[in-house]
Amino acid sequence: MQRTSFYDQISRNKRDSLILTIFIVALVVALVYVTARILLPEFALFLSVFAILLMLAQVQISYNYGDQIVLRATNARPADPVSNVYLINSVEGLSLAAGIPAPSVYVVESNEINAFAVGKDPEHASIAVTTGALAHLNRTELEGVVGHEISHVKNFDVRFMTLVAVLVGLAAILGHMLLRMYWYGGVRTRRDERKREGGLNILILAGLVLAILAPIASRLVQAFISRRREFLADASSVQLTRYSEGLASALEKIKNFNRGKMDVSDAISHLFISDPNRNPLDELFATHPPLEERIKVLRAM
Amino acid sequence: MIWLAGSVLVIIVIIAVALVFAYYNRITVLSNRIDNAWSQIDVQLKKRADLVPNLVETVKGYMKHEQKAIEMVTQARERMLGASSLKERMDAGNALAGALKTIFALAENYPALRASENFKLLQEQLDGIESKIAYARQFYNDSVLSYNNMISTLPGRWFAGLMGRTQQRPYLEIPEAERAPVKVTF
Numbered sequence: 001m002q003r004t005s006f007y008d009q010i011s012r013n014k015r016d017s018l019i020l021t022i023f024i025v026a027l028v029v030a031l032v033y034v035t036a037r038i039l040l041p042e043f044a045l046f047l048s049v050f051a052i053l054l055m056l057a058q059v060q061i062s063y064n065y066g067d068q069i070v071l072r073a074t075n076a077r078p079a080d081p082v083s084n085v086y087l088i089n090s091v092e093g094l095s096l097a098a099g100i101p102a103p104s105v106y107v108v109e110s111n112e113i114n115a116f117a118v119g120k121d122p123e124h125a126s127i128a129v130t131t132g133a134l135a136h137l138n139r140t141e142l143e144g145v146v147g148h149e150i151s152h153v154k155n156f157d158v159r160f161m162t163l164v165a166v167l168v169g170l171a172a173i174l175g176h177m178l179l180r181m182y183w184y185g186g187v188r189t190r191r192d193e194r195k196r197e198g199g200l201n202i203l204i205l206a207g208l209v210l211a212i213l214a215p216i217a218s219r220l221v222q223a224f225i226s227r228r229r230e231f232l233a234d235a236s237s238v239q240l241t242r243y244s245e246g247l248a249s250a251l252e253k254i255k256n257f258n259r260g261k262m263d264v265s266d267a268i269s270h271l272f273i274s275d276p277n278r279n280p281l282d283e284l285f286a287t288h289p290p291l292e293e294r295i296k297v298l299r300a301m
Numbered sequence: 302m303i304w305l306a307g308s309v310l311v312i313i314v315i316i317a318v319a320l321v322f323a324y325y326n327r328i329t330v331l332s333n334r335i336d337n338a339w340s341q342i343d344v345q346l347k348k349r350a351d352l353v354p355n356l357v358e359t360v361k362g363y364m365k366h367e368q369k370a371i372e373m374v375t376q377a378r379e380r381m382l383g384a385s386s387l388k389e390r391m392d393a394g395n396a397l398a399g400a401l402k403t404i405f406a407l408a409e410n411y412p413a414l415r416a417s418e419n420f421k422l423l424q425e426q427l428d429g430i431e432s433k434i435a436y437a438r439q440f441y442n443d444s445v446l447s448y449n450n451m452i453s454t455l456p457g458r459w460f461a462g463l464m465g466r467t468q469q470r471p472y473l474e475i476p477e478a479e480r481a482p483v484k485v486t487f
Contacts, residue, residue: 085425099444240436
């Protein structure tokens with residue numbers, strides 16, 4: 001990792017966030033507009049504006065409260081200053097090395113080795129580590145993992161990922177709603193009424209395609225960018241700890257030890273250092289690159 | 302024709318001004334980051350100095366025959382608190398680190414001391430601060446590297462010249478004492 005390109009990476013991350021957000025927002029707005037045109041042509045414009053406002057509100061909420069929501073959803077509790085003193089010290093030390101304020105430290109009760117970071121910016125960030133990680137990783141391995149999470153915070157990955165999670169969720173919900181409407185014939189009656197109106201069939205077709213494709217497309221984009229970001233965070237972690245073997249052997253332990261059964265929602269699985277839920281579709285939708293590949297890249301550093 | 306030449310000239314001037322602004326801000330930010338990095342080290346150095354009287358108090362009762370080692374710690378601390386320049390402060394801080402290492406090495410010979418809860422907590426705290434100082438120093442040197450790269454490579458070098466910032470900032474050396482293992486004399 002070239003040092004000088006590091007800050008370029010951060011601004012690239014911010015730009016990616018913007019482009020991707022616009023892309024998914026456009027998809028969702030198109031979805032809403034087409035649905036509205038089919039069902040209630042008189043209110044199409046009004047409904048679209050309403051949907052955009054709703055979306056902005058949701059993004060705003062997730063931007064400000066997303067970290068609290070995720071911490072609560074995973075049952076994270078604040079790290080104990082006496083028994084978790086080493087974890088707290090590593091977080092504070094590595095954030096000094098990264099030049100960011102020290103994030104709050106949380107512990108999640110789970111046998112699996114895992115960790116995640118949340119927060120809209122480095123000033124409002126939190127890092128959570130599972131009890132499994134504290135039990136099974138040695139100090140250099142734990143520092144590698146903490147360094148990876150600190151890098152996510154420093155690179156504004158966390159903000160981006162929170163935004164993406166909300167938008168992808170929204171696309172999925174809307175697509176699902178639209179499909180159900182088609183399914184239960186809500187459209188058919190309307191179509192009979194407006195048979196004379198030209199182009200309606202094309203609209204219905206477009207709506208169908210959007211309803212099916214929008215959720216899939218946004219998931220694919222999310223997975224693609226998320227994977228690239230994991231490599232970047234691995235590299236930055238090494239830049240902080242100056243010891244690539246720590247993170248490499250931590251990932252090796254994760255590979256051999258974790259069963260991928262942490263039972264967390266798919267909406268937040270990409271926040272973790274290693275995928276907490278494994279499923280057969282991983283090849284396509286995985287938010288994380290294969291562990292073997294990450295280990296190989298780290299050992300080559 | 303004149304109109305065309307005029308607008309080209311205006312665009313060039315705008316780009317030039319924007320570049321000067323961008324580089325001026327970038328160089329200033331990088332330079333401020335170094336100062337901020339130093340204050341981070343300083344905070345940790347102070348925290349360590351604050352723990353020392355506590356440690357001396359705890360240790361004194363057990364290590365009756367190590368007056369000299371204890372004396373060294375106290376002296377190094379006073380020297381550090383009195384230091385004014387960055388370099389003096391860092392040197393005294395390094396001396397303090399060395400003296401503390403000696404104390405902890407000597408403590409190996411006093412099982413009663415090592416078993417004391419107070420001592421264990423102090424040792425963990427000082428270890429933590431020690432690694433934080435190392436990390437803060439790493440960030441300091443990283444910041445110096447970005448700054449020095451900025452003002453010594455083109456085109457940053459030209460803008461730095463305009464700003465009169467041609468001086469490379471010095472790195473913090475890793476002290477000799479920390480590279481070598483601790484020597485304990487009995």
